[in-house]
Amino acid sequence: GQNIDQPTEMTATEGAIVQINCTYQTSGFNGLFWYQQHAGEAPTFLSYNVLDGLEEKGRFSSFLSRSKGYSYLLLKELQMKDSASYLCAVRPFGGATNKLIFGTGTLLAVQP
Amino acid sequence: EAGVAQSPRYKIIEKRQSVAFWCNPISGHATLYWYQQILGQGPKLLIQFQNNGVVDDSQLPKDRFSAERLKGVDSTLKIQPAKLEDSAVYLCASSLVAGGYNSPLHFGNGTRLTVT
Secondary structure (H helix, E strand, O other), X not given: OOEEEOOOXXXXXXXXXXXXXXXXXXXXXXXXXXXXXOOXXXXXXXXXXXXXXXXXXXXXXXXXXXXXXXXXXXXXOOOHHHOEEEEEEEOOOOOXXXXXXXXXXXXXXXXX | OOOOEEEOOEEEXXXXXXXXXXXXXXXXXXXXXXXXXXXXXXXXXEEEEEOOEXXXXXXXXXXXXXXXXXXXXXXXXXXXXXXXXXXXXXXXEEEOOOOOOOOOOEEOOOEEEEEO
16 A cells, blocks of 8 residues: 655744655655645645655755655755645656655745 | 646536536646645545556546546546535646656646535
8 A cells, every 4th residue: 555644734933944754655666756835836846866865956955765764855944935835745656657646745834 | 838737727516517627738748647636635646647548547436537638638637426525626737758757747736626
């Protein structure tokens, strides 16, 4: 079966650093994706990890440990516009069946 | 490049009525997905197309939901008859290459369906 867990909500302060965790159990693994979704808008792609380690993209970084079934998204120098839902998604299969399976999302509120 | 286009943006219907959603993927994207996102949850895959063929429809409630992708470009998703629990945002997404493991999905803004 497939199971992806994330915290439901988090709160952080503008200018601070926040880490959003994701654990997964899937029947296969071909990569983990993080998406950002503002209320009423489409999810937008943030990052992709397939090998263990840290991927850095500006203020956002994503980490993966395949042996632990664990990932986190790190947001630095938080801004008010970072208030959004952050979705962790796993690609269990390759080939034509390359769908993404999503967690429930973590709603991040950035406070002044 | 133009993004994934969806219409309508909002739709309100009564239960037992029918409704259809339309999606135009990013040009050149062979793979198209329909996801259902219930409030407070992550998107759930309903159906995936590769060109005009169905790759995965294992979670599509086939007694009431149908989808097609004629000519391998635009797609429509239909619900007939609608139930209250179908109230959700219906997201269409496309990706460039099936089998490209790092190929992200690009989402449209979705259609917010309310069934009363």
